[in-house]
Amino acid sequence: MILVLIDHDRGVIDPLSLRALTAARKLGQDIEAAVIGSDGAGLVAIAGEYGAKVLHVAAHSAITDYTPMASGRALKDLVEKLKPAAVIAAGSPRGNEQLAHLAAFLDIPMAAECSEITLGNPHHVLRARWAGNLIESANVHSDLLVATVLSFSIESESVNGSPASIVEFSPNLEPADSVVKILSRDSGESKGGVTLSDAKVIVSGGRGVGGPDGFGNLEELAALLEGTVGCSRVVTSSGWRPHAEQVGQTGTKVAPDLYIAAGISGAMQHIAGMKNSKTIVVINTDPEAPILRYADYAIIGDLHQVIPALTSAIRQAKG
Amino acid sequence: MDVLVCLKRVPLAGGTLILTPDSRDIETKHLGFGISPHEENAVEAGVQLVEQMGGTLTLLTLGPSDAEEQLRSQLAIGATRAVLIETDGQEWDPQGTAAALVDAINAEETKFDLIIFGAESADSAGYQIHIRVAHALNRPIVTNVKSMKIENGVASCERVVTTGREHYEAPLPAIVTVRDGLNIPRYPSVPGRMQARKKIVDMKKAEPRVPKLEKVTLALAPSKDKGAEILGKGAEAVPALVDVLKQIGAF
Ligand SMILES: Cc1cc2nc3c(=O)[nH]c(=O)nc-3n(C[C@H](O)[C@H](O)[C@H](O)COP(=O)(O)OP(=O)(O)OC[C@H]3O[C@@H](n4cnc5c(N)ncnc54)[C@H](O)[C@@H]3O)c2cc1C
Ligand SMILES: Nc1ncnc2c1ncn2[C@@H]1O[C@H](COP(=O)(O)O)[C@@H](O)[C@H]1O
Numbered sequence: 001m002i003l004v005l006i007d008h009d010r011g012v013i014d015p016l017s018l019r020a021l022t023a024a025r026k027l028g029q030d031i032e033a034a035v036i037g038s039d040g041a042g043l044v045a046i047a048g049e050y051g052a053k054v055l056h057v058a059a060h061s062a063i064t065d066y067t068p069m070a071s072g073r074a075l076k077d078l079v080e081k082l083k084p085a086a087v088i089a090a091g092s093p094r095g096n097e098q099l100a101h102l103a104a105f106l107d108i109p110m111a112a113e114c115s116e117i118t119l120g121n122p123h124h125v126l127r128a129r130w131a132g133n134l135i136e137s138a139n140v141h142s143d144l145l146v147a148t149v150l151s152f153s154i155e156s157e158s159v160n161g162s163p164a165s166i167v168e169f170s171p172n173l174e175p176a177d178s179v180v181k182i183l184s185r186d187s188g189e190s191k192g193g194v195t196l197s198d199a200k201v202i203v204s205g206g207r208g209v210g211g212p213d214g215f216g217n218l219e220e221l222a223a224l225l226e227g228t229v230g231c232s233r234v235v236t237s238s239g240w241r242p243h244a245e246q247v248g249q250t251g252t253k254v255a256p257d258l259y260i261a262a263g264i265s266g267a268m269q270h271i272a273g274m275k276n277s278k279t280i281v282v283i284n285t286d287p288e289a290p291i292l293r294y295a296d297y298a299i300i301g302d303l304h305q306v307i308p309a310l311t312s313a314i315r316q317a318k319g
Numbered sequence: 320m321d322v323l324v325c326l327k328r329v330p331l332a333g334g335t336l337i338l339t340p341d342s343r344d345i346e347t348k349h350l351g352f353g354i355s356p357h358e359e360n361a362v363e364a365g366v367q368l369v370e371q372m373g374g375t376l377t378l379l380t381l382g383p384s385d386a387e388e389q390l391r392s393q394l395a396i397g398a399t400r401a402v403l404i405e406t407d408g409q410e411w412d413p414q415g416t417a418a419a420l421v422d423a424i425n426a427e428e429t430k431f432d433l434i435i436f437g438a439e440s441a442d443s444a445g446y447q448i449h450i451r452v453a454h455a456l457n458r459p460i461v462t463n464v465k466s467m468k469i470e471n472g473v474a475s476c477e478r479v480v481t482t483g484r485e486h487y488e489a490p491l492p493a494i495v496t497v498r499d500g501l502n503i504p505r506y507p508s509v510p511g512r513m514q515a516r517k518k519i520v521d522m523k524k525a526e527p528r529v530p531k532l533e534k535v536t537l538a539l540a541p542s543k544d545k546g547a548e549i550l551g552k553g554a555e556a557v558p559a560l561v562d563v564l565k566q567i568g569a570f
């Protein structure tokens with residue numbers, strides 16, 4: 001049996017969990033699922049639809065919201081009771097965190113961000129390194145495999161299964177398990193405008209923009225295309241733009257319809273965050289810039305000339 | 320306030336990666352080395368805390384003796400001293416690394432109020448060493464922190480998610496893992512670099528363990544040249560781009 005953690009936020013499923021369920025099904029064993037917190041019980045239908053026979057619900061008065069260490073403890077209790085061959089979760093910040101707690105409790109290895117899993121002795125995985133630029137082939141020496149699924153390596157597929165049967169249990173939490181949990185939330189800095197992850201159009205600037213003032217032109221173009229401004233890490237670490245606008249491995253991963261990269265060389269850590277954009281347009285003085293390999297269209301030239309010209313041409317075309 | 324930051328020496332690869340002939344590592348002959356952006360933010364956070372509250376900032380790494388270079392450059396921005404657990408250059412698996420870090424932390428006289436990690440390492444990104452250390456030391460841990468305050472013996476932390484910000488608290492002594500964007504790391508000054516040369520880097524040894532997450536080989540992720548259509552040079556090419564944008568319905 002394979003146990004899959006279905007992550008949820010106060011009862012609302014993280015859709016990446018459906019990819020984890022899909023990946024787990026490929027291992028050819030029965031699937032059971034777990035949710036942490038009683039407000040996850042409502043996911044019984046979708047758990048079944050994606051192939052889980054049973055949904056284990058960890059219910060405890062100390063689990064009222066996301067409580068990662070308690071998740072690890074609850075999963076440990078389940079593992080000891082059910083003896084699954086593997087515990088699988090989505091390769092999301094929460095999926096990685098909760099399974100790392102499980103692996104730490106059991107003092108066994110964990111393989112994060114796997115694109116392929118083969119059960120055996122030892123187990124074998126392919127996992128992403130360097131923001132997905134390298135694939136590691138690794139053996140996992142442990143009876144129980146603990147692994148998370150690289151989210152873009154798989155699409156979720158339903159099997160139209162009937163609702164899972166619910167088994168509620170109360171994990172044996174220690175006081176330390178629920179010391180760290182979400183205490184409150186707020187909607188952040190979103191100013192009601194277009195956010196980077198939802199934008200259909202992103203006009204992104206790199207070192208080539210030359211300084212904070214240069215971004216005025218990019219903002220104007222972005223506004224005209226009803227999009228928003230993005231940037232590279234050089235830009236945020238120089239303090240030219242806020243970090244919320246950084247695209248890439250340690251910034252935000254985006255996939256807009258149109259990504260305009262101006263004055264960005266295309267380091268792999270930047271590419272990792274934008275390569276899935278539908279159309280990529282590059283404006284760069286260097287005809288050899290690595291970003292050209294990922295581009296659909298390019299203008300070789302100075303962005304300080306090209307962008308204002310583009311803005312006025314679009315204005316004219318719009319009438 | 321005594322702070323410890325854990326960091327890892329990694330090659331600074333930006334462009335195309337090349338593997339060693341045995342496909343077990345990145346070819347680093349032509350690469351510089353550094354640490355992850357997350358860990359740069361961790362050190363900067365430690366420096367700021369010690370500036371505000373007094374105390375010490377210690378750096379800890381497990382790696383080859385060459386990792387002294389990364390320790391010195393972070394000592395130059397204001398850390399007090401550093402500890403290097405020396406390996407033969409092979410990367411250790413997460414459990415082995417965490418165990419060695421824990422032993423080194425327990426061997427310190429200072430009982431650190433706060434231990435800061437990067438959210439994940441730049442190269443192997445296992446998302447776990449910090450959580451293993453937290454379990455071994457019986458400390459609360461908050462991960463992926465994007466903003467942090469220390470007040471009345473409590474680390475008050477925010478984590479950014481798609482829907483906004485989540486607020487967590489952990490009583491000290493605690494562990495936090497931080498993300499790029501927490502702060503803007505400063506550059507070392509010339510006097511900072513001079514002082515760093517005289518600061519103490521304690522060299523230690525640890526027994527390697529048999530890896531349970533055993534790296535066998537590495538492969539480059541397939542990527543193909545999309546074959547960009549070059550629309551032209553400079554502003555002259557703008558009309559062609561406007562046509563393209565019209566075609567794809569961008570306006
Ligand atoms: C672990 C790790 C994580 C990282 N995470 C990220 C991340 O999330 N996001 C990120 O972006 N980077 C990240 N980086 C940094 C990354 O490696 C690069 O350093 C960075 O992306 C380079 O930014 P850039 O392209 O703006 O600058 P550069 O590489 O300096 O490129 C500037 C480009 O501008 C062009 N140019 C100059 N002047 C003009 C002009 N007038 N008009 C047009 N073009 C011009 C140049 O030809 C050049 O191609 C990370 C690095 C590491 C090690
Ligand atoms: N060799 C190491 N020495 C010291 N700290 C490390 C080492 N490897 C990883 N770390 C720390 O642990 C964090 C998480 O690493 P990882 O679990 O590999 O993603 C990193 O951001 C570092 O802060």
